[in-house]
Amino acid sequence: MAKNEKKNILIKSGTIIDPAKGNEFVSDIYIKDGIIAGIKENIKTGEDDAVKIDAEGLIVSPGFVDMHVHLRDPGSEDEETIETGALAAVKGGVTTVACMPNTNPAIDSDALVKYILEKSQDAACSILPVAAMTRDLKGKDITGMGILSETGAAGFSDDGKCVADSRVMYEIMRYSTQFGLPLILHEEDCFLSEGGLMHEGHYSSMLGLEGISSLSENVMIARDIMLARKSGARIHITHLSTRGGVEMIKKAKGEGLNITCDVTPHHLFFNDSYLTSFNTNLKVKPPIRSEEDRKALLSGVKEGVIDAIASDHAPHLDTEKNTTFKLASFGTIGLETLFAAAYTKLCLEEKMSISQLVNSITILPAKILGIDAGKIEVGKTANITVIDTDAEEEIKRESFISKSKNSAFIGQKLKGKIIYTISKGKLAYMSK
Amino acid sequence: MNMLSKKSIVDAGSLEPEDIELILSNADSFLEISRRDVKKVPTLRGKTVINLFFEPSTRTRTSFEIAAKRLSADIINFSSSSSSLKKGESIIDTLKTILSMNVDLIVIRHSDSGTVKMIDRFVDIPVINAGDGKYQHPTQALLDLYTIQKRFGKFEGLKVAIVGDFLDSRVARSDMDLFEKMGMEVTIVAPTMFLPEDYSEMNVRHNIDEVIKDTDILYILRMQLERQDRKFYPSVMEYNRFLTLDMKRLEEMKPGSVVMHPGPVNRGTEITDEVMDVGGTLGEKIAIEEQVTYGVAIRMAILYLILG
Ligand SMILES: [Zn+2]
Numbered sequence A: 001m002a003k004n005e006k007k008n009i010l011i012k013s014g015t016i017i018d019p020a021k022g023n024e025f026v027s028d029i030y031i032k033d034g035i036i037a038g039i040k041e042n043i044k045t046g047e048d049d050a051v052k053i054d055a056e057g058l059i060v061s062p063g064f065v066d067m068h069v070h071l072r073d074p075g076s077e078d079e080e081t082i083e084t085g086a087l088a089a090v091k092g093g094v095t096t097v098a099c100m101p102n103t104n105p106a107i108d109s110d111a112l113v114k115y116i117l118e119k120s121q122d123a124a125c126s127i128l129p130v131a132a133m134t135r136d137l138k139g140k141d142i143t144g145m146g147i148l149s150e151t152g153a154a155g156f157s158d159d160g161k162c163v164a165d166s167r168v169m170y171e172i173m174r175y176s177t178q179f180g181l182p183l184i185l186h187e188e189d190c191f192l193s194e195g196g197l198m199h200e201g202h203y204s205s206m207l208g209l210e211g212i213s214s215l216s217e218n219v220m221i222a223r224d225i226m227l228a229r230k231s232g233a234r235i236h237i238t239h240l241s242t243r244g245g246v247e248m249i250k251k252a253k254g255e256g257l258n259i260t261c262d263v264t265p266h267h268l269f270f271n272d273s274y275l276t277s278f279n280t281n282l283k284v285k286p287p288i289r290s291e292e293d294r295k296a297l298l299s300g301v302k303e304g305v306i307d308a309i310a311s312d313h314a315p316h317l318d319t320e321k322n323t324t325f326k327l328a329s330f331g332t333i334g335l336e337t338l339f340a341a342a343y344t345k346l347c348l349e350e351k352m353s354i355s356q357l358v359n360s361i362t363i364l365p366a367k368i369l370g371i372d373a374g375k376i377e378v379g380k381t382a383n384i385t386v387i388d389t390d391a392e393e394e395i396k397r398e399s400f401i402s403k404s405k406n407s408a409f410i411g412q413k414l415k416g417k418i419i420y421t422i423s424k425g426k427l428a429y430m431s432k
Numbered sequence B: 001m002n003m004l005s006k007k008s009i010v011d012a013g014s015l016e017p018e019d020i021e022l023i024l025s026n027a028d029s030f031l032e033i034s035r036r037d038v039k040k041v042p043t044l045r046g047k048t049v050i051n052l053f054f055e056p057s058t059r060t061r062t063s064f065e066i067a068a069k070r071l072s073a074d075i076i077n078f079s080s081s082s083s084s085l086k087k088g089e090s091i092i093d094t095l096k097t098i099l100s101m102n103v104d105l106i107v108i109r110h111s112d113s114g115t116v117k118m119i120d121r122f123v124d125i126p127v128i129n130a131g132d133g134k135y136q137h138p139t140q141a142l143l144d145l146y147t148i149q150k151r152f153g154k155f156e157g158l159k160v161a162i163v164g165d166f167l168d169s170r171v172a173r174s175d176m177d178l179f180e181k182m183g184m185e186v187t188i189v190a191p192t193m194f195l196p197e198d199y200s201e202m203n204v205r206h207n208i209d210e211v212i213k214d215t216d217i218l219y220i221l222r223m224q225l226e227r228q229d230r231k232f233y234p235s236v237m238e239y240n241r242f243l244t245l246d247m248k249r250l251e252e253m254k255p256g257s258v259v260m261h262p263g264p265v266n267r268g269t270e271i272t273d274e275v276m277d278v279g280g281t282l283g284e285k286i287a288i289e290e291q292v293t294y295g296v297a298i299r300m301a302i303l304y305l306i307l308g
């Protein structure tokens, strides 16, 4: 790699949040050849070629880890690619992405895991492929989880779908204990949710939109907790959306089960009353739920029942969203607004500390995935995000660099702007 | 110049009381015109209305067509089945074509909830919702209200029972919004599968016999049991037992009470043949034909108030 690509970087006087050590302090960080060479006050480099970042009054955080992202590659490269998804990630301060296997073809084989790993080498951030639990995500034949984990799968998931057959799920859980990788579970009883367009409740009834009962998620969480208790599997419930789910997971954790979970910023931000606009960007799965659920999710994060915050970045073409609510596809993009949306709700409105938020998007998801990330340490490749928590921005369609523009946050005012992202040792993003 | 407080009529709930009053009072004079020998006035000469129907409907489309013609407006019918409008193909494109023809008002029917609201945001000209999915059918609610006014001369305190598939009915939703706004007491009579998961905040009964003696207006919804997306309701026989209006039940209704239905009736399912064909004093209870007549007057009033 050419030297100018790995130009040395000096971050001056930033407020460093180090979740690994659990402290917050003002210091400089010097990055030499992509490696963190020093963390201390008043670093004098004496080098002219070091890029100087004045971070006074700014937060310096480990690069974020987003454990639930759809990169649409292979198969739907018109919506997103590994390259564009990674660029969107670093714009959002994210330096590690776990990508979901519901591509076309699905990431259910050794060759496809390799494809992602190879194609990711030049990407702006680190990309970890999550492999399918069942072949072609059909919920029937279990994938070669042994070989897939050796090749480099970061975990297993049938995201987008749920394994309806309890026996298959049980065998997946039992088999997964041999490899120690997490099972990332999209919890949805497809019979209960069939035909549903939004959360079943007062607003679905008012709007004449078919409802998706909270039961659809809760029934599956209950089942999978029972299966995990028996099998000893390490399960991770992704995009948790219901109050009932938070309660069940809290109990299961109290019991000592190996269970973790994440929530998306959009489930923390919106409730189903926003659907009265019929805004198709708010058509997501699981659906945006009631205010009661949203409140429970917020407390779940604050109490630590919910471990991680992940975007469920789901790019879709305009033609898939610029249609009737019924015909529109499910999903919102979220990489570029991950921090700001969560910060605005959790820290500004709910008064949660910024270090707790940083934990939930760095060290905690890293731990769930079993990777060495989410830290700022001398001797390690630099993955660092610099944030201005005072900067406010109205989210505009034009501001997205993701290939798709279907953001639920368009029109919302969010605080907390990513100013610089250093990813894989390089300055990967700088705000204008 | 639009005499109503909003550009368009998208849902019944957001109609202001003054708008409702204005529409109902104007309907009277248009009803009078409809009863003349020459049923045409030049009020909207030179105006163009388009009937944009993405879902087939002879009744509502015809009603708007007659209303526009009696006001001397030009009316263009544009039908396109929404199923042929595939995912990825935009309604907006269809609309752009229509807008380039310089029309003054669009009447829209669509099979998907919320579509008219979406279209209204996109276009500058007035839009009238002629029914979208399971969401709203505001002109139906207005003509229902007008029918009630003609029969009772008041709204306050009247007891209405809406019977049938509440969950899937845009008529029920629009009626409930408007009826409650006018001070009527609304009860929904429906089995659990035609109700939202939680109906504890709603006034609900499951059996028509619980309301039949006491209700002023029995509003019966169209019931197509064979067309349920997923068949949860057991059978017509079961429906007849608990929800169908038959002679015995009609006879139990109190003096002065009426039976309404948005049409067309599925004879034998929600109303028996016998009831549909009954004459005499009992027959006078059935207000279904009046609803159709008043529908034209209401739509004339709306077109006039928006475009006149
Ligand atoms: Zn999912």
Ligand SMILES: [Zn+2]
Pocket (backbone or CB within 6 Å): A068, A070, A100, A159, A160, A312, A314
């Ligand atoms: Zn997902």
